[in-house]
Amino acid sequence: MSGKRSAGLLLFRISEGDTEVLIGHMGGPFWAGRDAGAWSIPKGEYGPEEEAEAAARREFTEELGLPVPDGEPIALGESRQSGGKTVTAWALEADLDTGRAVFGTFSMEWPRGSGVLREFPELDRVAWCTTRSAQGLLVTGQRVFLDRLDAHLRDSPPPPSSPPVP
Incomplete structure (x- = not known):
């Protein structure tokens, strides 16, 4: 595996006929005050010793402080970001109370050069x-x-309905 790799989970729910997704605004000084292009799916890097889907689940829990909801993940494939990192994602249909999230943290030198x-x-x-x-x-x-x-939701057949009760 060459280059940095990241994996994440994109939760979705259907609300009043619209598909809604759970995304997060990136923390830290570079993203403060920005909105457009400053959001991400909960994701993170992983190494060759970890499977991508396992990393996506781990990162979801680390970033949101919540367990991954139950459900069958839908593979969304890979995308190469402008910085060269390859992101692999899965969608998962679930609802989540955003008020329960406890965000993970990272450390960096700030302001730059300040020590x-x-x-x-x-x-x-x-x-x-x-x-x-x-x-x-x-x-x-x-x-x-x-x-x-x-595209997946548009092309998937609706779930089978229960037979009528006599």
Whole structure:
């Protein structure tokens, strides 16, 4: 495996006929004050010793402080981001109370060159957005996952209905 790899989970729910996805605003000083292109699916890097889906589940829990909801993941494939990182994502139909999230943190020198290490949240907030509004919020390299989720939902047959009770 060459280059940095990241994996993540994109939760989705159907609300009043619209597909909504759970995305997070990236924390830290670079993203403060930005909205468009400053959101991400909960994801993180992994090494060759870990399977991508396991990493996606681990990162979800680390970034949101919540267990991964039950459900059958839908593979959304890979996307190469502008910085060269390859992101692999899965969608999972579930609802989640965003008020229960406890965000993971990272440390970095800030301000640059100051020698002072500061801690920042990996995500500073999460929100449910329609796939249409999420298109303008997500970093460019992850927007393809919204298209793939929409295509999957459009092409999937509806769940079987229960037979009528006599």
